[in-house]
Amino acid sequence: MSSFQRLESSIQKNVPISIHQQLVTQISMQIAAGVLPAGTKLPSIRGLSKKLDIHYNTCLAAYHELEELGLVEIRQGSGAWIKEIEHPEKTQVMDSLSLDQLAEVFVAKTLNQGYDWPDIEAAIHQAYHRLNEAPKRTLMVTDLHPDILPLFQAELSEAIGQPVETHPLEDLLQQELPAGSMIFVNRYHAHRLKNLPDNNTPTVVVMDVSGAQEEIRQVKALKAGALVLVISQSSIVLQQAEAVIHALRGNDLLLRTIHPSEGVEEIENALYHANLVFADTLCVDQVQALSKKPVQPLRVIPDSEMDRLQALAK
Numbered sequence: 001m002s003s004f005q006r007l008e009s010s011i012q013k014n015v016p017i018s019i020h021q022q023l024v025t026q027i028s029m030q031i032a033a034g035v036l037p038a039g040t041k042l043p044s045i046r047g048l049s050k051k052l053d054i055h056y057n058t059c060l061a062a063y064h065e066l067e068e069l070g071l072v073e074i075r076q077g078s079g080a081w082i083k084e085i086e087h088p089e090k091t092q093v094m095d096s097l098s099l100d101q102l103a104e105v106f107v108a109k110t111l112n113q114g115y116d117w118p119d120i121e122a123a124i125h126q127a128y129h130r131l132n133e134a135p136k137r138t139l140m141v142t143d144l145h146p147d148i149l150p151l152f153q154a155e156l157s158e159a160i161g162q163p164v165e166t167h168p169l170e171d172l173l174q175q176e177l178p179a180g181s182m183i184f185v186n187r188y189h190a191h192r193l194k195n196l197p198d199n200n201t202p203t204v205v206v207m208d209v210s211g212a213q214e215e216i217r218q219v220k221a222l223k224a225g226a227l228v229l230v231i232s233q234s235s236i237v238l239q240q241a242e243a244v245i246h247a248l249r250g251n252d253l254l255l256r257t258i259h260p261s262e263g264v265e266e267i268e269n270a271l272y273h274a275n276l277v278f279a280d281t282l283c284v285d286q287v288q289a290l291s292k293k294p295v296q297p298l299r300v301i302p303d304s305e306m307d308r309l310q311a312l313a314k
Contacts, residue, residue, distance in 0.1 A: 007036065007043060011052045012250030017243045019054050023062040025243035031071050031082060032188035033211030033302075042072065042080040070191045083191070139313060140165040141184040142172045144192070145236040151300045154281050156184060159306045160313045177202050182313060205312055210302045212244065218276060218296070219248055227254040229274035231267065231287055232298065235259070237280060241298075264290065 009026050011019055030036045043051065049059040063080050066072035073083045110120050141152040141164055149166035156164045167175070169192060181202040185193060190206045219228060230241040238257040245255050256270050260283050271277060271291045278298040279287040288295040
């Protein structure tokens with residue numbers, strides 16, 4: 001698949017969000033969602049600026065910002081590429097191997113080391129009973145933006161059935177973590193964990209977060225002049241929603257973003273006029289109780305990814 005086919009971008013001019021920020025937000029969200037995997041070559045700056053009908057320097061600045069964030073690598077004479085996630089050798093990175101694949105890896109290694117099946121089977125039984133009776137490992141989620149952590153925490157805790165601690169990324173990098181810890185981290189920030197202190201050996205689980213594809217489809221389907229209402233306790237979620245919706249429809253739609261702290265009266269007034277309502281995991285039930293219209297849940301982790309994370313946490 002070519003980079004043009006893979007990269008989904010839409011730019012609107014004469015809206016409150018700068019073209020530069022629209023582009024950075026869309027590309028970074030697609031990286032975080034795994035839509036643009038590591039090793040994907042992005043369109044050339046000249047090609048993308050021509051396709052979107054924007055200035056060359058705007059594309060150049062967006063690519064350089066993504067490079068500074070550690071998400072993109074600009075190679076002289078070769079273009080811009082989605083960067084491989086860097087992890088320290090001491091950190092184990094979990095992938096999406098199935099149970100059968102995990103079993104094959106284990107059995108192959110033990111057979112290659114000369115063990116017979118009775119010994120392998122006995123070791124498996126002993127390990128299972130030992131681990132099953134051991135205290136549950138410490139689960140934690142981290143992100144560079146502290147105000148999105150309660151959303152990750154709520155969704156992970158509900159799916160896994162175990163408490164999940166929240167740790168801002170900058171704080172986590174300074175902490176001594178409990179032995180056997182498991183850290184969930186957004187793919188967007190995973191490369192920063194290479195700076196974990198040397199005495200930490202956690203299991204790092206890289207998450208693909210929501211690419212908001214269903215939400216984007218609903219926004220695209222609205223008639224001109226409709227009002228979209230987004231309610232979230234996370235400022236970063238509200239900022240991303242604003243950037244994406246403006247990029248999709250420009251001034252063709254009305255947009256209202258609300259933090260719950262603005263109060264019930266403000267929310268009720270916006271609900272009365274809204275044609276499409278999104279609310280995050282922590283406030284969707286309360287918002288639905290105030291609304292006669294359906295409220296769409298705005299999840300930060302897609303259901304398909306949650307199944308994988310749930311299996312890894314067991």
